Amino acid sequence: MITVGMNYHVIAGKQQDFKEKFSAVLAALRTAKGHTSSTLWNEVADDTSYMITSEWSDEQAFLDFIHSQAFKDVTTWGKEQILASRPQHKIYKH
Ligand code: HEM
Numbered sequence: 001m002i003t004v005g006m007n008y009h010v011i012a013g014k015q016q017d018f019k020e021k022f023s024a025v026l027a028a029l030r031t032a033k034g035h036t037s038s039t040l041w042n043e044v045a046d047d048t049s050y051m052i053t054s055e056w057s058d059e060q061a062f063l064d065f066i067h068s069q070a071f072k073d074v075t076t077w078g079k080e081q082i083l084a085s086r087p088q089h090k091i092y093k094h
Contacts, residue, residue: 006052034061
């Protein structure tokens with residue numbers, strides 16, 4: 001089992017775009033083998049600060065996801081138009 005924690009800081013005013021893109025990625029992941037669940041969390045004191053937690057039962061499926069062209073398109077869009085800084089992530093294996 002793998003759990004990924006990703007911290008995202010969004011440019012003020014882009015929160016809705018970020019949430020919609022997250023929902024689109026989640027919809028695609030729903031049919032992905034090895035993906036268990038992903039959740040978007042928003043910091044109470046700062047609504048431009050988010051965390052994504054993502055659970056995977058299959059490490060190879062997770063690696064295939066982050067190396068996919070579809071995900072590369074999301075991260076490129078994110079870097080160019082949505083995010084104030086580079087996301088920080090932590091991977092927990094358990
Ligand atoms: C279910 C949704 C998502 C999951 C599970 C997820 C997961 C991840 C993971 C694991 C990484 C690190 C990849 C690596 O180590 O190479 C990453 C990086 C990144 N993600 Fe997400 N992400 C999600 C949604 C999004 C969305 C909606 C955006 C759009 C703003 C985004 C933008 C990025 C960017 C810009 C990076 C950094 C890429 C780089 O440094 O080259 N992600 N994400």
